[in-house]
Amino acid sequence: MDRSPLPTPSRSDRKGFSVSAVGLVVALVVGACAAGGSAAPVTSSPIPASSSTVAATPSPSPSPEATQPSFPLTITDDEGTSVTIPAQPQRIVSLTPATTEELFALGEGSRLVGDTDSDDYPVAAKSLPHVATFQGVIMEQLVAAQPDLVIAGGDGFTQPADVARIRALGIPVVVIYAATVPAVLTDLRLVGEVAGALPAAAAMTDAMQTRMDAISALAAAEPTHPSVFYEIGVGPDIYAPAQDSFVADMVTRAGGVPVTTGDPDSYTIALEKLVLADPQVIVLGDYDYGTTVADVLKRPGWEHLTAVVDGAVRPVDDTIVTRPGPRLADGLAALALAIDPALVLPADLLPAATPVPSPS
Amino acid sequence: MRVGVAPGRPALGDLAHTATPSWRRPAVVAGVGVIALAVSLLAGIAFGSVSIPLGDTVAILAHRLLGWPVAVTWPASSETIILELRLPRVLMAMFAGGGLAVAGATMQGVLRNPLADPYVLGTASGAALGASLAVLVPIQLGVLGLGLTQLLAFIGAVVAVALVWRLSRASRLGSLTGLLLTGYAVGSLLAAGLAMAMVLSGAQLRQIVFFLLGSLATATWQQVAVAAPLITVGVAVLAWRARALDALMLGDETAAHLGLAVARERVILLACAALVTAAAVATCGLIGFVGLVVPHMVRLVVGPAARPLLPLAAIFGAAFLALADLLARLPGELPVGIVTAVIGAPFFLLILRHVRTGYEL
Numbered sequence: 001m002d003r004s005p006l007p008t009p010s011r012s013d014r015k016g017f018s019v020s021a022v023g024l025v026v027a028l029v030v031g032a033c034a035a036g037g038s039a040a041p042v043t044s045s046p047i048p049a050s051s052s053t054v055a056a057t058p059s060p061s062p063s064p065e066a067t068q069p070s071f072p073l074t075i076t077d078d079e080g081t082s083v084t085i086p087a088q089p090q091r092i093v094s095l096t097p098a099t100t101e102e103l104f105a106l107g108e109g110s111r112l113v114g115d116t117d118s119d120d121y122p123v124a125a126k127s128l129p130h131v132a133t134f135q136g137v138i139m140e141q142l143v144a145a146q147p148d149l150v151i152a153g154g155d156g157f158t159q160p161a162d163v164a165r166i167r168a169l170g171i172p173v174v175v176i177y178a179a180t181v182p183a184v185l186t187d188l189r190l191v192g193e194v195a196g197a198l199p200a201a202a203a204m205t206d207a208m209q210t211r212m213d214a215i216s217a218l219a220a221a222e223p224t225h226p227s228v229f230y231e232i233g234v235g236p237d238i239y240a241p242a243q244d245s246f247v248a249d250m251v252t253r254a255g256g257v258p259v260t261t262g263d264p265d266s267y268t269i270a271l272e273k274l275v276l277a278d279p280q281v282i283v284l285g286d287y288d289y290g291t292t293v294a295d296v297l298k299r300p301g302w303e304h305l306t307a308v309v310d311g312a313v314r315p316v317d318d319t320i321v322t323r324p325g326p327r328l329a330d331g332l333a334a335l336a337l338a339i340d341p342a343l344v345l346p347a348d349l350l351p352a353a354t355p356v357p358s359p360s
Numbered sequence: 361m362r363v364g365v366a367p368g369r370p371a372l373g374d375l376a377h378t379a380t381p382s383w384r385r386p387a388v389v390a391g392v393g394v395i396a397l398a399v400s401l402l403a404g405i406a407f408g409s410v411s412i413p414l415g416d417t418v419a420i421l422a423h424r425l426l427g428w429p430v431a432v433t434w435p436a437s438s439e440t441i442i443l444e445l446r447l448p449r450v451l452m453a454m455f456a457g458g459g460l461a462v463a464g465a466t467m468q469g470v471l472r473n474p475l476a477d478p479y480v481l482g483t484a485s486g487a488a489l490g491a492s493l494a495v496l497v498p499i500q501l502g503v504l505g506l507g508l509t510q511l512l513a514f515i516g517a518v519v520a521v522a523l524v525w526r527l528s529r530a531s532r533l534g535s536l537t538g539l540l541l542t543g544y545a546v547g548s549l550l551a552a553g554l555a556m557a558m559v560l561s562g563a564q565l566r567q568i569v570f571f572l573l574g575s576l577a578t579a580t581w582q583q584v585a586v587a588a589p590l591i592t593v594g595v596a597v598l599a600w601r602a603r604a605l606d607a608l609m610l611g612d613e614t615a616a617h618l619g620l621a622v623a624r625e626r627v628i629l630l631a632c633a634a635l636v637t638a639a640a641v642a643t644c645g646l647i648g649f650v651g652l653v654v655p656h657m658v659r660l661v662v663g664p665a666a667r668p669l670l671p672l673a674a675i676f677g678a679a680f681l682a683l684a685d686l687l688a689r690l691p692g693e694l695p696v697g698i699v700t701a702v703i704g705a706p707f708f709l710l711i712l713r714h715v716r717t718g719y720e721l
Contacts, residue, residue: 133692143441156564
């Protein structure tokens with residue numbers, strides 16, 4: 001895996017080019033990504049193509065965005081709120097596991113002064129003061145951490161009342177929410193920008209973009225694209241990806257055709273609809289939370305599903321697939337392999353951190 | 361109302377002549393309550409999930425509230441925690457706890473039902489439905505520092521009670537039975553709406569669930585500034601109308617013979633109780649137990665007469681909820697409803713066992 005691209009030239013985070021340190025130029029047509037939840041996998045030429053190839057517009061020169069931002073910095077967060085950060089933040093509280101991971105990945109972990117009790121990666125995140133739980137922000141502890149920047153999760157991940165409260169106390173809050181894979185990369189850059197680490201973040205997201213495009217291209221080149229039910233949870237309701245949701249987007253990029261709830265706002269699917277959709281592959285996103293392949297085989301009504309009959313029920317590490325953080329490219333590779341175990345990925349595209357768990 | 365030192369049931373007039381142990385005199389009980397209130401206020405400010413040196417706490421209060429010239433040696437965060445987080449939170453707990461206890465005592469008296477609580481006529485389900493609709497509607501709206509959630513919860517509670525009252529008048533049942541059953545029916549309907557809203561809420565479900573559990577964690581000065589006057593006015597009117605409540609507990613007919621405008625007084629009492637409940641619920645969510653049990657605790661000690669009951673219920677309800685909230689936030693943030701039940705229920709059972717007075721509603 002190539003983790004060492006130079007601060008890469010890109011006009012915007014969604015369209016652009018990456019130059020790998022090895023000198024292989026990979027032309028990326030990332031236009032498909034730019035269409036916000038577009039379902040089609042990104043077209044690209046897989047690595048490694050030939051020694052030197054295409055160089056389209058724009059010419060590879062450091063884009064203004066990849067340079068260090070100057071403070072005071074005013075940005076618009078994912079909820080449309082204009083947030084001004086007076087000086088480069090030195091004491092950051094991260095209220096989402098993905099942001100915590102990213103700040104550590106950017107080498108800025110030492111500036112974190114608090115996170116949530118569900119932040120589990122890297123190990124250092126576990127020993128930070130936890131200023132929020134599933135229930136919400138513990139406001140006293142957040143204030144005691146004396147943050148000069150709080151990064152929160154949108155779409156209700158951090159409760160809106162808590163965000164309003166922190167802002168009322170005069171602490172800038174940037175709310176992050178990405179509903180699509182391209183938006184995740186945009187957010188990763190945004191977090192880098194507000195933390196004052198934009199060059200590193202731009203390099204990281206460009207490398208992720210390159211890797212994910214390459215994985216998508218290989219997955220797209222496979223002869224068949226099975227219908228995939230990504231199981232978020234069962235018990236007793238069946239939780240499936242909502243239509244056009246982030247997980248559905250990931251499944252598409254990993255070479256599958258997602259079985260969704262058919263409704264962008266609903267996360268449950270009736271068993272009848274699942275039987276009707278008859279997925280060819282079931283990916284167990286809830287494997288980490290205790291659901292085994294054997295459990296699936298025992299479920300009444302599931303025995304005639306093609307995936308069950310064919311034994312195509314495979315676990316995946318849900319955290320890296322669904323957490324919008326720096327390991328998302330690993331997650332895409334893991335998901336692509338879970339969907340199609342016959343897929344051959346070059347070593348630099350394989351999931352790095354966590355191996356795919358073996359079925360028990 | 362039947363008052364008695366079992367087995368005999370002396371008439372109301374006899375009660376005044378019954379020798380009362382000194383510790384059970386309302387004035388003494390009130391003194392104990394005020395001390396408990398002061399302790400819970402100080403403890404609620406001094407302790408929390410972050411430990412701040414007691415000296416700093418005292419200095420911050422002296423410096424900022426009393427304007428004493430104290431050298432600032434503490435971090436700004438301590439000041440924020442004491443003045444912006446703990447103080448409004450403790451005060452909100454006191455107003456909500458006191459208000460709910462008085463509203464509960466009133467409902468129990470007016471409905472002559474020991475199981476009545478502030479939520480019995482639909483306020484809880486109305487407020488919950490209002491709050492959940494606010495979560496579903498993607499509009500950011502703020503009035504007087506209150507969000508859409510608080511606003512719709514308040515409106516939901518008030519509308520629900522008004523609806524129950526209006527519908528119950530069409531019933532041919534006795535007025536109390538009609539009121540209770542209408543409250544139950546409307547409450548069930550609203551609860552179905554709430555369940556539907558929860559199904560539709562998707563990722564926002566958590567917000568609804570925490571509203572249902574009740575919490576004082578989000579209390580702000582603005583909320584105190586809006587809720588406290590409403591609760592104070594409602595409680596004051598109820599205390600002022602204590603005689604009407606006493607008369608209603610004798611039964612509608614007796615009350616009418618005593619010269620009471622039964623229907624009018626009942627509306628006033630229920631409206632005030634509903635107002636107080638709506639203000640408390642809108643800001644703190646559904647906090648159970650206080651409104652049901654604190655009035656009974658007070659009655660078991662001083663007897664069921666409304667004159668001492670209502671102010672004492674206010675004092676003890678306030679102290680009880682402030683202490684429960686303190687215990688809830690020490691280990692992090694537990695929903696306060698868990699604590700009120702876990703410490704309140706055994707304490708209530710203890711009182712039931714050891715207090716020898718009896719009363720019947």
